Amino acid sequence: MTLPSLEFWSLHLCACLATGALAWGAGLGLHRALRLSHASRAYWLGVWTLAALPTAAALALRWLGPETPSWPITPSLPLPMLSDGGAWPGMTGATPPVATAATTALRDWLEPLLAALYLSGAIVAALRWCSGLRAVRRIVAASRPFDGTPGGTLNDTSVAVECRRLAEAGIEVRSIDDATSPFAVRLPRPTILVPAALSAQMSDEQLRMVLRHEAAHLARRDPQRAAGMRLVQVLLWFDPFLRLIAQRVQIAAELRCDAAAIADRADRRRSYAQAYLQTLRLSAGVPLPASAAAFSRKDPGHHRLRIAHMIEGDRRRRVPPALRWVLAATALVAGAAIASVQIAATPATTAPAATISPTSAAAKAVAKPAPGPAVAAASVEIDFSSPMRKPKISGHFGEIGPPRSNPHRGLDFTAARGTPVHAPAAGVVVAATERYDNAPNYGTVVVLDHGGGWQSLYAHLDAYDVQVGQQVVSGERIGRVGTTGKVTGPHVHVEMLHNGQRVDPEPLLR
Numbered sequence: 001m002t003l004p005s006l007e008f009w010s011l012h013l014c015a016c017l018a019t020g021a022l023a024w025g026a027g028l029g030l031h032r033a034l035r036l037s038h039a040s041r042a043y044w045l046g047v048w049t050l051a052a053l054p055t056a057a058a059l060a061l062r063w064l065g066p067e068t069p070s071w072p073i074t075p076s077l078p079l080p081m082l083s084d085g086g087a088w089p090g091m092t093g094a095t096p097p098v099a100t101a102a103t104t105a106l107r108d109w110l111e112p113l114l115a116a117l118y119l120s121g122a123i124v125a126a127l128r129w130c131s132g133l134r135a136v137r138r139i140v141a142a143s144r145p146f147d148g149t150p151g152g153t154l155n156d157t158s159v160a161v162e163c164r165r166l167a168e169a170g171i172e173v174r175s176i177d178d179a180t181s182p183f184a185v186r187l188p189r190p191t192i193l194v195p196a197a198l199s200a201q202m203s204d205e206q207l208r209m210v211l212r213h214e215a216a217h218l219a220r221r222d223p224q225r226a227a228g229m230r231l232v233q234v235l236l237w238f239d240p241f242l243r244l245i246a247q248r249v250q251i252a253a254e255l256r257c258d259a260a261a262i263a264d265r266a267d268r269r270r271s272y273a274q275a276y277l278q279t280l281r282l283s284a285g286v287p288l289p290a291s292a293a294a295f296s297r298k299d300p301g302h303h304r305l306r307i308a309h310m311i312e313g314d315r316r317r318r319v320p321p322a323l324r325w326v327l328a329a330t331a332l333v334a335g336a337a338i339a340s341v342q343i344a345a346t347p348a349t350t351a352p353a354a355t356i357s358p359t360s361a362a363a364k365a366v367a368k369p370a371p372g373p374a375v376a377a378a379s380v381e382i383d384f385s386s387p388m389r390k391p392k393i394s395g396h397f398g399e400i401g402p403p404r405s406n407p408h409r410g411l412d413f414t415a416a417r418g419t420p421v422h423a424p425a426a427g428v429v430v431a432a433t434e435r436y437d438n439a440p441n442y443g444t445v446v447v448l449d450h451g452g453g454w455q456s457l458y459a460h461l462d463a464y465d466v467q468v469g470q471q472v473v474s475g476e477r478i479g480r481v482g483t484t485g486k487v488t489g490p491h492v493h494v495e496m497l498h499n500g501q502r503v504d505p506e507p508l509l510r
Helices: 006-033 041-064 101-141 158-168 196-201 204-219 222-235 240-262 266-283 300-312 321-344 361-367
Strands: 172-176 183-185 191-195 393-395 411-414 420-422 427-433 444-451 454-464 477-481 491-498 501-503
Touching: 006 041, 006 101, 006 240, 041 222, 041 240, 041 321, 101 183, 101 191, 101 222, 158 172, 158 204, 172 196, 183 204, 183 222, 191 196, 191 204, 196 266, 204 222, 204 240, 204 266, 222 240, 240 266, 240 300, 266 300, 393 491, 427 454, 444 477, 477 491
Parallel strands: 172 191
Antiparallel strands: 183 191, 393 411, 411 491, 420 477, 427 444, 444 454, 454 477, 454 491, 491 501
């Protein structure tokens, strides 16, 4: 796998930030405009999914380079034959850009630097997550069976009844000495951990509501959901909008579990709010593992929101079923559009530099085809080789069928983006451009003239490493596999022409 190019960073990572900002802004605006409940977890989870998954899918497809065929391309490709006047049909008036040494050096320096910065951030985020998981594991390992209070006064209280009910459901309640807030874990088995100091301060009714709150988290699979979201956020650590949306998802989850603990009993509201305040006082100033924290204690607005919901109830509207379907369909269409645009987008390749004028030495070199042995119509005397070191053919000459509606005019070699493409034989570069006339779907193109009426064309390149008029030898690198033009995945499209007529490249490029 090659390093991601500058186009990868500029297109996809910027698109990730833009998508996150759009999802956060639109989600927050719609939430306020419709006065939706803060406990609408599905709503915020949909916003988070819209912000994260389309971009994550596009990033994975670009980086991993799946073997996918190209879309049907323009059949009217101008034949790259040298005319008597030195012009190339289909290239009239074109002055293809040429990559300079300075541009190449800049790319060679920036690409590994950006890759190192991204990997460093992802590693730091992963280490912080693992550190939190280890802290939780340590707390679980040091826990003991729950007995109500340090004095062991569980007996036949309502808490004992609740513990037996949870045990029947496969949930264990354990006591810990750490001064943290109560929390639930799913692995190695569903467990609710309650600080001994907290259980000693709470009434029987308050402790039972705390247990019901944590049991609701397990029933709703919140630990698994939080772990999955955290994994994606490790990979997309540079996107602050994902963290903001994820925080809204967690707040909604806490509010729903608060409601489950209170169970619409008005006489329990203030008692439960007092238990929550006791939890905050107990854990104040104590580092809480990130994997167990609902949200940061540095956000007093979130605590005020929870207490208001506990005492007053939820006065905002829930998402109606009809609106839920509309929002889900809109998110699905928007997500598919975002991913499709990123996958199908044509990234810029090498930056334009000096151009070749018709009177330059390079242009004069182009006007005369490179000398080569005469080739009979029925025989090939030029020794061609494969342009790929490890050739893997994904599309054959003359094929018809999905996704092509016309006969395929060349041979497709699939490879990871950035894989070198080599000259199959000695020749002269007659085209090296990002804008091949009359064939925009070809993307970045290099055309070689091998003499004897033979020419070869290479399309969808990520970048080219040659310039017009340059003499190349067999095996010299001329470009890199890319996704420019109209494609569904990284590959190079190769065409062979003899005296202006396309021929099947497969018997020649062995």
